[in-house]
Structures are given as structure tokens and as C-alpha cells.
Amino acid sequence: MRLINENYLELQGSYLFSEIAKRVNRFKEENPDADILRLGIGDVTRPLVPAVVEAIKKAVDDMASADTFRGYGPEQGYDFLREKIAQHDYCERGIAITADEVFVSDGAKCDTGNIQELLGTEVHIAVTDPVYPVYVDTNVMAGRSGNFDPAEGRYTNITYLGVTEENGFVPELPDERVDVIYLCYPNNPTGTVLTKAELAKWVDFAGKNNALILFDAAYEAYVTEPDIPRSIYEIEGAKEVAIEFRSFSKTAGFTGARCAYTVVPKALKGYDSDGNEHSLNAMWLRRHTTKFNGVPYYTQRGAEACYTPEGKSQIQTDIDYYLGNAKIILQGLKEAGIKAFGGVNSPYVWLKCPGQMKSWDFFDKLLKEAHVVGTPGAGFGRSGEGYFRLTGFNTKENTMKAIERLMKLK
Amino acid sequence: MRLINENYLELQGSYLFSEIAKRVNRFKEENPDADILRLGIGDVTRPLVPAVVEAIKKAVDDMASADTFRGYGPEQGYDFLREKIAQHDYCERGIAITADEVFVSDGAKCDTGNIQELLGTEVHIAVTDPVYPVYVDTNVMAGRSGNFDPAEGRYTNITYLGVTEENGFVPELPDERVDVIYLCYPNNPTGTVLTKAELAKWVDFAGKNNALILFDAAYEAYVTEPDIPRSIYEIEGAKEVAIEFRSFSKTAGFTGARCAYTVVPKALKGYDSDGNEHSLNAMWLRRHTTKFNGVPYYTQRGAEACYTPEGKSQIQTDIDYYLGNAKIILQGLKEAGIKAFGGVNSPYVWLKCPGQMKSWDFFDKLLKEAHVVGTPGAGFGRSGEGYFRLTGFNTKENTMKAIERLMKLK
Numbered sequence: 003m004r005l006i007n008e009n010y011l012e013l014q015g016s017y018l019f020s021e022i023a024k025r026v027n028r029f030k031e032e033n034p035d036a037d038i039l040r041l042g043i044g045d046v047t048r049p050l051v052p053a054v055v056e057a058i059k060k061a062v063d064d065m066a067s068a069d070t071f072r073g074y075g076p077e078q079g080y081d082f083l084r085e086k087i088a089q090h091d092y093c094e095r096g097i098a099i100t101a102d103e104v105f106v107s108d109g110a111k112c113d114t115g116n117i118q119e120l121l122g123t124e125v126h127i128a129v130t131d132p133v134y135p136v137y138v139d140t141n142v143m144a145g146r147s148g149n150f151d152p153a154e155g156r157y158t159n160i161t162y163l164g165v166t167e168e169n170g171f172v173p174e175l176p177d178e179r180v181d182v183i184y185l186c187y188p189n190n191p192t193g194t195v196l197t198k199a200e201l202a203k204w205v206d207f208a209g210k211n212n213a214l215i216l217f218d219a220a221y222e223a224y225v226t227e228p229d230i231p232r233s234i235y236e237i238e239g240a241k242e243v244a245i246e247f248r249s250f251s252k253t254a255g256f257t258g259a260r261c262a263y264t265v266v267p268k269a270l271k272g273y274d275s276d277g278n279e280h281s282l283n284a285m286w287l288r289r290h291t292t293k294f295n296g297v298p299y300y301t302q303r304g305a306e307a308c309y310t311p312e313g314k315s316q317i318q319t320d321i322d323y324y325l326g327n328a329k330i331i332l333q334g335l336k337e338a339g340i341k342a343f344g345g346v347n348s349p350y351v352w353l354k355c356p357g358q359m360k361s362w363d364f365f366d367k368l369l370k371e372a373h374v375v376g377t378p379g380a381g382f383g384r385s386g387e388g389y390f391r392l393t394g395f396n397t398k399e400n401t402m403k404a405i406e407r408l409m410k411l412k
Numbered sequence: 413m414r415l416i417n418e419n420y421l422e423l424q425g426s427y428l429f430s431e432i433a434k435r436v437n438r439f440k441e442e443n444p445d446a447d448i449l450r451l452g453i454g455d456v457t458r459p460l461v462p463a464v465v466e467a468i469k470k471a472v473d474d475m476a477s478a479d480t481f482r483g484y485g486p487e488q489g490y491d492f493l494r495e496k497i498a499q500h501d502y503c504e505r506g507i508a509i510t511a512d513e514v515f516v517s518d519g520a521k522c523d524t525g526n527i528q529e530l531l532g533t534e535v536h537i538a539v540t541d542p543v544y545p546v547y548v549d550t551n552v553m554a555g556r557s558g559n560f561d562p563a564e565g566r567y568t569n570i571t572y573l574g575v576t577e578e579n580g581f582v583p584e585l586p587d588e589r590v591d592v593i594y595l596c597y598p599n600n601p602t603g604t605v606l607t608k609a610e611l612a613k614w615v616d617f618a619g620k621n622n623a624l625i626l627f628d629a630a631y632e633a634y635v636t637e638p639d640i641p642r643s644i645y646e647i648e649g650a651k652e653v654a655i656e657f658r659s660f661s662k663t664a665g666f667t668g669a670r671c672a673y674t675v676v677p678k679a680l681k682g683y684d685s686d687g688n689e690h691s692l693n694a695m696w697l698r699r700h701t702t703k704f705n706g707v708p709y710y711t712q713r714g715a716e717a718c719y720t721p722e723g724k725s726q727i728q729t730d731i732d733y734y735l736g737n738a739k740i741i742l743q744g745l746k747e748a749g750i751k752a753f754g755g756v757n758s759p760y761v762w763l764k765c766p767g768q769m770k771s772w773d774f775f776d777k778l779l780k781e782a783h784v785v786g787t788p789g790a791g792f793g794r795s796g797e798g799y800f801r802l803t804g805f806n807t808k809e810n811t812m813k814a815i816e817r818l819m820k821l822k
Contacts, residue, residue, distance in 0.1 A: 005532035006682035045483035115703035122415035272416035293525035
């Protein structure tokens with residue numbers, strides 16, 4: 003009998019972006035001449051930088067000749083890229099990570115989704131609220147979530163850590179047993195950050211409770227302030243308790259090119275039910291080599307070019323551009339008397355909907371009166387209700403125009 | 413507590429290719445001047461064809477300009493590629509498959525590994541023996557295999573279907589309950605095929621038993637004889653019982669470029685424990701959009717170019733080249749009085765080790781006396797013992813030289 007994985011039946015519809023598209027399309031039909039500006043974009047819009055383009059094309063040429071052709075590569079990534087990552091993103095910043103602790107993949111989404119396969123189904127997970135939905139859905143699929151409680155809008159077996167205005171967007175340590183904690187900093191969707199001291203509390207908690215931190219650092223390149231960690235391994239003891247996910251997507255514009263990496267330190271151990279230690283690095287290597295076949299050779303050459311002096315400088319220009327847009331948004335909201343958060347170490351700005359409006363009501367108002375599209379905070383979880391996400395990923399011109407309109411809202 | 417997925421503890425070491433490398437390296441140290449020829453290669457060696465290279469480079473140029481830049485694409489693949497696949501690989505061959513039944517991915521290995529996530533842990537799986545190890549290992553990781561029995565060399569909860577000289581390499585229908593059947597045809601590693609009538613028996617069996625066939629057609633492009641199906645959907649009723657996996661790897665040389673696709677027909681249903689029907693197409697879409705983020709835009713453009721008249725013709729030249737090598741191997745073995753199978757609709761030749769030798773003994777003899785490397789059949793499962801795999805993926809020159817040496821073996 004073709005019995006399905008019944009955990010899938012507990013998945014909730016992912017209506018956020020389809021509902022946005024539906025409402026925008028309806029508005030466009032009714033107002034065909036409206037100049038709609040999108041500040042809800044979670045995707046980069048600047049093209050790949052010249053250093054990366056050149057490296058990819060050169061590597062595609064390698065593939066065109068038998069002498070230089072590359073077939074199957076190592077599933078965990080070519081040494082040339084793993085070594086550059088270890089050197090530039092860690093060693094040069096004083097963090098001792100070795101190339102064999104770095105696993106190259108086709109996306110942080112894939113890795114944050116797949117990593118839970120290494121864990122027993124009985125582990126208890128904690129996520130922030132609001133949250134990136136992949137962390138939750140992949141655990142629902144694996145049977146760890148319990149049932150969905152519609153009244154609460156939450157799964158019964160997941161611990162939700164509020165990231166809210168009330169706690170200054172600093173989640174509190176849980177007072178119940180938690181085995182695995184997903185943390186994304188700089189945070190998606192709120193754009194807020196943790197200081198080193200705040201993150202150190204979580205590393206300490208994980209150490210004391212033999213818990214695992216899954217640290218999504220996909221936005222680390224946007225950190226501008228001192229004392230804000232770009233890697234969890236800046237915290238002492240983190241190599242014993244944390245896996246870190248990073249990506250070339252939001253840094254070097256690889257959302258359509260697909261390259262990311264995950265660091266699984268060799269010092270990090272898991273336990274079997276008899277209490278024996280097992281290397282999570284070895285387990286991830288086995289998973290990676292069994293279920294994955296590597297990132298295209300030419301894409302890895304493109305990622306490698308991100309670490310050249312030209313690549314670094316060209317990429318920084320793009321990040322500064324997006325951060326500049328976030329600044330424009332923040333200032334405009336301030337002038338309009340709207341409370342806003344994030345946007346300093348992140349391309350994301352998280353605003354409190356004016357006049358106690360609900361997220362979707364503000365979405366409709368912004369669309370109808372300003373012809374501006376954003377993302378309702380409620381779509382990221384219960385604690386996002388009453389909030390709204392704008393991003394710095396559009397052009398500077400469009401961002402300025404959108405904010406001018408937003409400031410004129412009644 | 414960081415409890416691990418203890419199913420991983422049941423995985424057996426995958427020593428085949430590392431053991432080969434170890435023995436070859438030792439031989440090279442002892443015989444530094446030996447001209448070692450590799451006929452064990454499971455990877456293509458011909459470069460990407462010009463039509464593909466041109467399309468990839470043009471698409472990389474698209475990524476270099478804001479006007480034509482592509483960020484996140486649809487996780488299941490761009491329509492331009494899904495439509496070409498449905499049209500050229502199915503509709504033009506009289507099989508009604510629609511674009512929304514085609515899911516583009518980064519590899520058939522990934523897809524055949526991930527597909528089992530849609531199924532309950534209690535389903536009973538069957539694999540052929542010898543077999544591509546990914547089918548087994550991914551089910552071990554999911555907890556479906558039972559324990560490994562070292563005396564039998566098999567897992568206790570898996571049904572093994574012999575693909576052997578005794579049954580003419582045509583597996584027999586199982587006489588026990590089986591819910592999921594992995595079939596790879598043209599077969600890896602034996603290079604043998606099933607006729608339409610033989611495959612129809614499996615479709616019929618699956619229909620009668622509500623079983624699911626996972627049909628790996630990664631080598632379909634090598635089919636040269638009439639009456640050998642290139643797709644399981646050539647068999648009536650297959651859309652109700654089978655998922656098909658295909659790849660650009662062994663056809664268009666994409667082993668280092670990474671693009672494949674899986675067909676999940678909308679007519680195919682799974683069941684929950686209450687007997688309700690669920691669409692496996694919808695479940696795979698959910699899985700794909702949650703845990704995967706699409707194949708690079710430029711790689712998909714390269715895959716699209718495989719369907720142009722130039723692309724088709726250039727790719728066929730390469731396939732004919734590899735098939736020509738397989739023919740050379742087959743003829744040489746025949747002249748040497750060694751029994752051999754496959755190699756007609758496949759780049760793989762499966763030979764019976766002469767003189768009742770065991771697989772690894774023949775490996776050593778071939779290496780030491782002919783300086784030729786192949787793959788011991790025992791590495792693919794118990795029924796592979798006493799057999800050996802050679803492949804047509806080296807150059808014609810090396811293939812001829814290797815076979816000349818092999819024919820002189822005492």
C-alpha cells in the first residue's frame with residue numbers, strides 16, 4: 003500500500019505570498035494605471051557583480067573542453083572554495099574553523115530544512131515568533147511538531163520564543179526542556195540583532211542543557227555596528243553547541259545562482275539513547291554524500307570569486323546600496339511618526355502598523371492609498387500581528403518614491 | 413539533549429570507491445611507471461556540448477545586468493524548461509505528461525534519495541540486487557530497513573530482487589508484501605534492460621497491490637533497441653503507479669553542472685491510514701518548495717538547450733561515442749572468452765569474472781597484470797559477487813588499449 007507520510011497532513015497552507023499576489027492582482031485589475039511599488043521583496047535585485055560573472059564564465063569554458071572538464075565533484079564542495087570560506091569568513095576574523103568543517107550546498111533554505119534529519123524525532127524544538135517558516139514546516143514533516151492548534155495558531159509540541167517590541171526583540175531563555183533552538187540573526191523578518199552578550203546567554207544555555215543551536219546567519223554581511231556578532235563562533239563555547247548556516251544569496255546576490263554553506267564543527271557531538279557521543283560533522287558528511295551531489299563547478303568558481311579583492315569590494319557596494327535603502331525607509335517612517343525597528347544591520351525594516359491596525363488591514367491601506375506593497379507581519383507568526391515588513395531590496399529611486407507616498411498616508 | 417537519528421547507526425560503511433582508490437594508490441606507489449587505464453568510471457568524460465555551453469554563458473550574461481537578472485526562480489523549475497521536457501521527452505513520444513507533472517532538480521541522486529520522505533516509515537521497500545546504494549541508504553536513514561544482518565549481508569526489512577545471470581537479469585515478482593519498488597532501467601550496474609512486456613508485469617503488480625514504482629531512467633538515452641522502454645509511462649497504467657526520475661547527467665554530460673527532473677503524475681495517489689487518497693504530485697510540490705530552492709537559472713537555460721536541434725545532435729554524438737566504447741569492451745570480452753552482459757542499451761558492461769574468481773580477486777588481477785581498473789560487482793550487493801563492471805566512459809583510445817591488455821590476461 004502506498005501509505006503516505008501522514009505528518010504532511012499537519013502542514014498548514016503557506017498562503018502569505020500567494021495571498022499578497024492575489025490582492026495585488028485584484029488591485030491592478032481595478033486600477034490598471036496605478037504605479038505599484040514593491041517594498042515587500044525578499045529577493046535581491048542587483049545583478050551578479052563583474053568578478054563573479056567573469057569567474058563563472060571562465061569556469062563554463064573549462065566545462066567546454068575535455069582537458070579541463072569537471073564531472074562529479076566532491077559532494078561537500080571543492081577544496082578551493084571550502085578553504086577560501088574557512089580562511090576569509092572565519093580564520094581572518096580570529097575564528098578557528100577548518101575547511102573540513104565547511105559544507106558547500108545549494109542553499110541555506112535546503113540546509114536549514116535538511117539538518118533536522120540528523121536528529122531523533124523525539125527532540126523538542128524551539129523557534130522564534132515571528133519566524134522563517136521553513137524551520138517549522140520541515141519539523142512538521144518529520145513529525146516533531148505535534149498537532150496544529152487553530153485557536154492558538156501554533157503547533158502543540160513546539161516552543162515559541164517571542165521576538166517582540168515588549169522584549170526589545172531579544173527572545174527570553176525557555177523555562178521548559180528544549181533540545182534544538184533555531185536562531186536567525188540578523189533576524190528575518192524583524193531585521194533586529196543580538197549583541198554578543200545576548201547571544202552568549204544562548205550558547206551558555208545550550209551548553210548547560212546539551213541543546214543544539216541552529217544559527218542562521220544568512221544576513222551576516224549586513225552587520226554594520228560593533229559588538230554585533232557576524233558568526234555565532236565569535237562566542238566562546240559555540241563550537242560545542244552550534245551549527246551555522248550562511249549563504250551567498252543575500253550577500254553576493256546568488257538567489258538565482260544557488261550557493262551556500264553550513265559549518266558543522268568537529269567539536270560538536272550528538273548523543274544516542276545510550277548516551278554515546280557521535281560526531282554531527284561525520285553524520286552531516288554522510289547525509290550530504292548520500293543525498294546530494296554537489297553545487298555546479300562553475301557556481302563554486304563564482305562563489306570563490308567573492309573572496310577576491312575585486313569581488314569583496316563590488317559586493318560591499320551592493321550591500322551598502324541595500325542598507326542605504328533601509329536607511330531611507332527608517333527615516334521616512336520616523337518622520338511619519340511610525341515606529342520602526344531593524345534596518346541598521348539588516349535589509350529588513352519591521353514597523354508597527356499605525357493606529358493599532360492589524361497587519362493585513364495595513365497591507366490593504368498601503369496598497370490602495372499609496373500603491374506600495376509590503377509584507378504583513380502576521381504571515382510570519384502570531385507575534386507578527388500588528389507589524390509589517392519593508393525591505394531595502396528595490397532600487398533607491400523606487401524606495402524614495404514609495405516612502406514619499408507612505409509619508410503622505412492619512 | 414542533542415539526540416541523534418539513531419537510524420544512522422545502522423548504515424554500513426560505503427567502502428567501494430574508497431577501497432578501489434586505496435588499492436590503486438598502493439599499486440601506483442609500487443609501480444610508479446605503470447600506465448593505469450580506468451574503465452571503472454561512472455562519470456562522463458566528454459565536455460559539455462557547444463549548444464549547452466553557449467546557452468549557459470548567455471544566461472550568465474543575463475545575470476550580469478539588472479534588466480535581465482533573475483533572482484529566486486520557481487523551486488520546481490522554470491516553465492521554459494518544464495515545458496520543453498514535457499514536450500520533447502514525453503508528448504512527442506506519445507506520452508501525455510504535462511509541465512506541472514515535471515519537477516526540475518539538481519540531481520536524480522537527490523530526488524531518488526528524497527522521494528521516500530513522502531511515504532510512511534512503515535512501507536516495505538524492495539530493491540534489486542545488485543543495486544545503486546542510494547536507494548538503500550536513504551531508507552536506512554529513514555528507519556525502514558530493519559537491522560543489517562552481517563551473515564546475510566542484507567537488511568532484514570528490505571526485499572531484495574535478484575538481477576542475476578540465472579534469471580536473465582529480469583527480477584521476479586516478489587511473493588511477499590511490497591509497497592515500494594525501486595527499478596533502474598537501463599540498469600545500473602548491470603547495463604541490462606527490461607522489455608516492455610517485462611516492465612508491464614511490474615506495472616500490473618503495482619496496480620493490483622497499490623504499490624509504488626520508483627523508476628530510475630537516468631540511462632534512458634542509451635536505449636538503442638526497439639521494444640525497450642525509455643520511459644515507464646510507455647506502459648499503460650503506469651501513471652497511476654509510478655514516479656520516474658531522469659537526469660541530464662549521463663545524457664548531456666551534466667554530472668558537474670547538476671540538472672535532473674522527476675515526473676510525478678497527477679493521477680498517482682497515496683493513501684493515509686484511513687484510506688483517504690492524497691496527490692503525491694501535490695505532496696512533492698510541497699516538499700520541493702519547502703526544502704529546495706531551485707536549480708541555477710543559467711543551468712536551466714543550458715538544460716533547455718539540450719532540446720534544440722543542434723543540442724540534440726551534439727548530445728547524440730557523445731552518447732554514440734560512449735556506446736561505441738561499450739561495444740569495443742563487449743567484443744573484446746567475447747574474444748577473450750569472458751561472459752558479458754549489458755553494453756547494448758547502456759554504457760555499462762557487466763562481466764562474469766573468469767575462472768569462478770571473486771569480484772575483488774579479479775579486480776586485483778586486472779590491476780596487477782593489465783593495469784586496468786574496473787568496479788567489483790560485489791560492491792553493489794551480494795548478487796554482484798563474482799561479477800565486475802566496466803564502463804564506456806573513458807576515451808576510445810584508452811578503451812581499446814585496456815581491452816587489448818585484458819585479452820592477453822592469462
